[in-house]
Amino acid sequence: MELSVINDDHVEILLSDLLEQYGYDFTGYSKASLKRRIARLYSLDRAVSFAEFRYKINNDSLYFKRFVEQITVNVTEMFRDPSFFKTLRDVVLPKLGTYPFIRIWLAGCSTGEEAYSISIILKELNLLHKSLIYATDLNPIVLEKAAQGMFGMNSMKQYSENYILSGGLKDFSSYYTANYSLAKFDDELKSKIIFSTHNLVSDYSFNEFQLILCRNVLIYFDRELQQKVLNLFDESLEELGYLALGSKETINFSGITDKYKRLDSEKIWRKIER
Amino acid sequence: MKKCEAFIIGGSAGSLDVLLKILPLINAAIKFPIVIVIHRKHGTDSLLPDLLSSRTKLKVKEVDEKEPISAGTIYIAPSDYHLLIEQDRTFSLDYSEKINYSRPAIDVTFQTAAEVYKEKLACLLLSGSNSDGVNGLKSVKLWGGTALIQDPKTAQVAYMPAQAQANVKIDSVLSIEDIAEFINLLS
Numbered sequence: 173m174e175l176s177v178i179n180d181d182h183v184e185i186l187l188s189d190l191l192e193q194y195g196y197d198f199t200g201y202s203k204a205s206l207k208r209r210i211a212r213l214y215s216l217d218r219a220v221s222f223a224e225f226r227y228k229i230n231n232d233s234l235y236f237k238r239f240v241e242q243i244t245v246n247v248t249e250m251f252r253d254p255s256f257f258k259t260l261r262d263v264v265l266p267k268l269g270t271y272p273f274i275r276i277w278l279a280g281c282s283t284g285e286e287a288y289s290i291s292i293i294l295k296e297l298n299l300l301h302k303s304l305i306y307a308t309d310l311n312p313i314v315l316e317k318a319a320q321g322m323f324g325m326n327s328m329k330q331y332s333e334n335y336i337l338s339g340g341l342k343d344f345s346s347y348y349t350a351n352y353s354l355a356k357f358d359d360e361l362k363s364k365i366i367f368s369t370h371n372l373v374s375d376y377s378f379n380e381f382q383l384i385l386c387r388n389v390l391i392y393f394d395r396e397l398q399q400k401v402l403n404l405f406d407e408s409l410e411e412l413g414y415l416a417l418g419s420k421e422t423i424n425f426s427g428i429t430d431k432y433k434r435l436d437s438e439k440i441w442r443k444i445e446r
Numbered sequence: 447m448k449k450c451e452a453f454i455i456g457g458s459a460g461s462l463d464v465l466l467k468i469l470p471l472i473n474a475a476i477k478f479p480i481v482i483v484i485h486r487k488h489g490t491d492s493l494l495p496d497l498l499s500s501r502t503k504l505k506v507k508e509v510d511e512k513e514p515i516s517a518g519t520i521y522i523a524p525s526d527y528h529l530l531i532e533q534d535r536t537f538s539l540d541y542s543e544k545i546n547y548s549r550p551a552i553d554v555t556f557q558t559a560a561e562v563y564k565e566k567l568a569c570l571l572l573s574g575s576n577s578d579g580v581n582g583l584k585s586v587k588l589w590g591g592t593a594l595i596q597d598p599k600t601a602q603v604a605y606m607p608a609q610a611q612a613n614v615k616i617d618s619v620l621s622i623e624d625i626a627e628f629i630n631l632l633s
């Protein structure tokens with residue numbers, strides 16, 4: 173792939189178009205990754221010129237949707253980082269299980285693999301009936317996929333290994349039925365998941381939660397936007413609630429860090445004061 | 447080349463031995479950062495920084511996302527993320543699709559660095575069994591940087607540097623013994 177077909181000026185032009193035309197603000201995203209994604213789409217769709225590419229994004233609402241889906245990274249897995257999910261299972265969720273009701277926000281849920289993973293753990297801990305998972309993403313297309321609860325059969329071996337490493341005790345295949353190349357997960361698992369659009373850049377807090385998970389989303393934001401989003405999470409998290417980030421993400425540089433205490437070894441912080 | 451501002455090393459199968467041999471020979475007073483992107487299995491423990499750290503007086507660390515890049519430091523790409531370099535000379539990480547079956551992909555780091563450092567960048571491709579890094583070296587040349595490979599004859603797995611040699615105008619082909627000296631002379 174030739175990266176130089178899209179230069180920094182092109183990126184700036186497209187970002188200001190998106191903001192003016194559609195109200196989507198990507199200006200706080202890390203530029204190198206965004207530029208790669210845009211260049212990738214540009215060559216994938218065989219755009220003839222930057223002007224034509226830009227015109228299509230601005231005037232064809234279907235293509236705009238494709239553009240947003242393609243420039244955001246939607247790669248995700250079930251039980252990715254098994255040790256993280258083991259800590260959820262052994263430490264965090266049992267603690268929250270003492271509450272009458274558990275509200276969880278999974279921010280940037282993409283195609284939903286993590287939402288179903290959490291649902292499986294809640295079910296095994298006998299907590300699913302009193303839990304609600306709000307799974308949000310800025311992108312309606314990935315949410316539609318998430319709501320279907322169907323994932324590629326070719327990923328099941330890996331997911332099953334992850335599940336076992338994360339402390340899962342059942343036969344992983346008991347959670348889905350194979351349908352040609354797709355694994356359809358039990359409807360019970362999504363009965364407590366609400367899939368909804370929410371844009372971390374522009375939308376506000378919408379509830380109070382005891383657990384907020386946002387893994388491998390902040391890496392795409394610059395420091396300023398990371399700070400803003402961490403403030404949003406802080407506003408949305410109850411005292412003694414938990415905040416979970418991706419394995420390379422941290423709250424250490426941010427203004428909220430004094431209110432939080434990190435759990436050993438995983439990127440999970442507990443809010444110890446208001 | 448003009449004053450070197452970043453030296454990036456990419457490698458796959460057979461490259462760790464090379465790194466272990468050359469690191470002790472690199473002058474601890476080098477005035478640019480060294481960034482290492484090698485393919486490795488995704489695991490929870492990161493032994494690689496410790497292992498490399500034991501071979502050099504230079505500071506060795508795994509990259510933190512959004513970290514400013516400092517001279518005289520050896521940075522290691524974390525496993526299972528692509529490593530990108532931003533125009534403001536900070537690192538960023540990306541969990542997008544694998545490229546050349548690899549994450550981190552050497553191509554991604556070479557290509558984003560090429561646009562940032564332009565003619566003040568040198569990239570070296572070591573031993574390996576796939577063609578990751580070849581497109582990256584093309585970008586490095588396009589932006590005026592220096593493209594280097596380990597001599598395929600000295601590589602445990604010659605395929606990667608040989609592919610680069612066949613497809614990119616390489617500035618220097620280095621034996622293992624020459625690599626450290628080459629790096630020291632850039633300072």
